[in-house]
Amino acid sequence: MLASTLPHVSNTNHHAEFKLSITKALADQLSAALKKLTPAPLTAEVIDVLPKGPGVYQLYLDGQPVYVGKASKSLPTRLRKHYRKLSGRPITGEVSFVCLYLEEDLEASAPEKMLLGKYEGKYERADGEPAQKLPWNNNGFGNNDPGRRRDTSEVAANHFDALYPVNLDLTIDWLTAGVRPVGKVLTELKDNLPYNLRFEQPKNSTRARHDYKLNVEVPSHPMTVRAALQLVVGALPEGWQGTALPGYLILYYENTSYNSAQCWWRRSGSEVIETPGPALFAPATDIVEEPDEDDEGSRDNGNEEIET
Incomplete structure (x- = not known):
């Protein structure tokens, strides 16, 4: 038989899976x-x-890659959102970027995951460089306002907002001067600040509907965000509290101590008292990047237009 005439094969180098x-x-x-x-x-x-x-696209901080992202509709819109956010944070180094436009039949989220996998060692790196986690892809950099229910939660110590909290001493020179309703000033601040300002909504609060119609005199000279919040709180009745959380500002009728807050402002008589926050943070943990919409002009702010 044929099998008896064949030599014995001692290795298997003649076949493999591809x-x-x-x-x-x-x-x-x-x-x-x-x-x-x-x-x-x-x-x-x-x-x-x-x-x-x-x-x-890929973001760099002082020449080192820190973030890989995607834009399913418009790269400029997505990059502009990052620029706006970073302009309100204490970033000391130079932030730069590169980007690749994709063919229409190639979904942007898939290449983003491929690039992340390349950095994190999912695929062998042809350049021989060691695998690494891009820091801003794993610390909540791209996430939106978590919402009112999360305000009292302690922010993780490695969260982007804990590392780069909103800059309260940022100078603003665009706030319209003159005697104006508080609600109009809040809306202008919300629309132009490089971070979110969320406040009690008039449709849900009779008090807010009334108090937002009170007037505040906005000076013509530039001021810091800190001074602007003090100005607003000072124009409202006692009981309102403005709070600077690590990643955004809030204004509600309350008396609440927030563990991760930078500070809060409350009116006492004719004065506005700034109280330093505990600045307590939860242990570092992996933070999931949320899917994000990059439609032109979209901002997650949780507020409505105020009628005054």
Whole structure:
């Protein structure tokens, strides 16, 4: 028989399984394409000349990669949102970026995951560099306002907001001067601050509907965000509290101590008292990046337009 005439085969090098990894190939190509680009400063001037379109991008802090993201509709819109957020934080280094526009039939979220997988060691890195977690992809940098129910929760010590809390001493020169209703001033602050200001909604509060019609005199000279909040609280009756949490500001009729707060303001007689917050943080943990909408002009602020 044929089998008896064949020599004995002592090794198996003559056969193997072939696994085609389209994902790894795309990750390699995306990574290589990004490396060919020269990072540009993340500024309004640079972002404004970018064409619209979906794509992926990478942020750098002092030349080191810190974040990979995607825009399913418009790269400039997404990058502008990051620029606005970072302009209100104590970032001491230079933030720059590179971006790749994608073909219409390639969903932006898939390349983003491929690039993250490349950095985190899911796919072997052709450049021989060790796997690494991009810090801002794992600390809540891209997340939105968590909502009223989370205000009292302690922020994780490694959260972006704990590392880079909102800058209360940021100077603003755009607040309209003159005697104006508190509600109008709140709306202008909310629309223009580089971080969220959430406040009690008039549709849910008779007190807010009444008190937001009270007038406040806004000076014509520039002021800090801290001074602006003190001005608003001082124009409202006693019982209102403005609070600076690590990542945003809130204003409610309450007397509440927030563990992770930077500070809060309450009126006492004719004075506004600023009380330092405990600035307590929860243990560091992995923070899940939330999916984000990048529609033009979208902001998650939890407020409505105030009629005064």
